[in-house]
Amino acid sequence: MDTSSEPVTGTGHTSKPTLLIVDDEEGPRQSLRIVFKNEYNVLVASDGLEAIMLARSNPICVVVCDIMMLGMSGVEVLKELKQIDPLVEVIMLTAFETIETARQALRHGASDYLNKPFDIPTMRAAVAHAAQKHKTAVEFRQGNQQLQELQRVIQEQRMREEMARTQGEIYASVLHDINSPLTVISGFVDLINRSMQNTARVEGQQLESLRDDLNKLNGQVGRCFEISRRYLSFLHSQTVEKSQVGVNQIMSDLKELLLRHPTSKGHQLTVNGLDRDVIAEINGTDFLQVLLNLTINALQSTSHPHRVTVSCQLHPSPIDVRKFSDSPTQRMVNREGFANRTPILTVIIEDDGPGIPGDVLARMFEQRFTTKPPEHGTGLGLSIVKRLVREARGAILIQSAPGAGAKFTVCLQTLT
Incomplete structure (x- = not known):
């Protein structure tokens, strides 16, 4: 050799x-x-x-x-x-x-x-040309590798920033969603305290009422834990099993919670379930959070006494989404991600309040967007509703006009 x-x-x-x-x-x-x-x-x-x-x-x-x-x-x-x-x-x-x-x-x-x-000159020229091609190719490969490494570093930085932002949003969302059951818990505690202060002994019907309030109080504490668990699972990218909860049970819980909620005072609230119960394809806690956020928003649409109605319907045919093109008076959220598989459950939250202006209707599901003063609104409620409905492959239809009230229709698939 x-x-x-x-x-x-x-x-x-x-x-x-x-x-x-x-x-x-x-x-x-x-x-x-x-x-x-x-x-x-x-x-x-x-x-x-x-x-x-x-x-x-x-x-x-x-x-x-x-x-x-x-x-x-x-x-x-x-x-x-x-x-x-x-x-x-x-x-x-x-x-x-x-x-x-x-x-x-x-x-x-x-x-x-x-x-x-x-001949030597021809060979020299050929080798020199080949060497230059090789040098250029190597430099290009090195530059490309450096570019890919830079892109990787940038992507990792973006992911770290996104994770930090997402974690911050999740923590804020936890506080927002737990606020509703905590408000109800506060109301139950106040009722129990007053019952205990006004009597030396608790017995008979008063004892049964107190036990009932304590059971409901325990249920709200459980809801706080469930909300926290759901957000922690989301934070760690873990799959959370879907709870098997009937629609009528959710509607009953919604009514019970809202009757104890301070926002319902002075207003006319009606909550109606289905004639034939079904199970919606959405986690039960998520379902209740969606309806709570939308109904509380409807109750808070004006301080003047007004009517808020929550009702349910089952649809045997797919919903024709083409009829609901976005405009100043209506909008469909998660149109592209909507599964639209029958039978479809719709839950309608309707009020006869002042209605929603077109510019607000177009932005109301944006993160952090709110028309409330800083001390009364975070802009998280409707963005949470949007995320939960999107995860369930559902949709939300909003129809409103100034002076004509507002109508929110939540569309979900049901388990067959």
């Missing part, structure tokens, strides 16, 4: 680019080594196997390879070299040129194709 070359540094790199000469004839090998020894670190191989071994252990820039050799042909060597390093440039030599051999060499990525005997 003749591998005359410049010394190789300890890092695996040489001070000059490496040129590999592959030829089974001694004369061409040595003449090319002498021609290029001052410009390149020259390695020589007498057959294809030796050339492949050298290419695997050295960073080759350019290869000058004879096509007609004993053992492996030059085209076979070319294919192997390109597998080892796709950027290596290979110049093919032949004393018996045919169109087919030239075509094969070029098809497999040869940089150039020269005839024997070759």
Whole structure:
């Protein structure tokens, strides 16, 4: 094995680019080594196997390879070299040129194709051109790798920022959603305290009423834990099982909670369930949160006494979403993600309040958007509603106009 070359540094790199000469004839090998020894670190191989071994252990820039050799042909060597390093440039030599051999060499990525005997200026030009191509390709690959690394770093930074933002939103959402059951809990505690203060003994009907209030109080505490668990699962990207809760049970819980909620005072609230109970395809706690947020918003639409109605319907046919194009008086949330699979449950929250202006209707489900003063609104309620309904593959239709009240229709699939 003749591998005359410049010394190789300890890092695996040489001070000059490496040129590999592959030829089974001694004369061409040595003449090319002498021609290029001052410009390149020259390695020589007498057959294809030796050339492949050298290419695997050295960073080759350019290869000058004879096509007609004993053992492996030059085209076979070319294919192997390109597998080892796709950027290596290979110049093919032949004393018996045919169109087919030239075509094969070029098809497999040869940089150039020269005839024997070759003249020195032509060979120098071919090697210089190949070396420049290799240098450019390596620089491009390095630049591309640096770009990809930069993109990876930027993406990781964006993910960290998004996670921090999401965590902040989740914590704020937890506080917002727990506020409703905490308000009811506060009301129950106040009632119990007053009952206990006004009597020396609690017995009979008063005891039963107190027990009932305590059971409801315990239910609200459980709801707080369930809301917290749901948000923590969302924060850690865990799947939470869907609870099997009937629609009428949710409507009954909604009515009970709202009758104890301070926002319902002075207003006329009606909550109606279904004649035939069904189960909606949404987590029970999420379902109740959606209806609570929408109904409390309806109750808070004006301080003047007004009517709020919550009612349910079952639809045996898909909803024609084409009828509900977005406009200043109506909007459909999660139109594209709506499964629209029958039978479809619709829960309608309707009020005869002042209505919603067109510019507000267009933005009301945006994160942090609110028309309330800072001390009374966070802008989280409706964005939470949007996320929960979207996760359930449902939709929300809003219809309103100034002076004409507002109507929110929540569309959900049911379990069949």
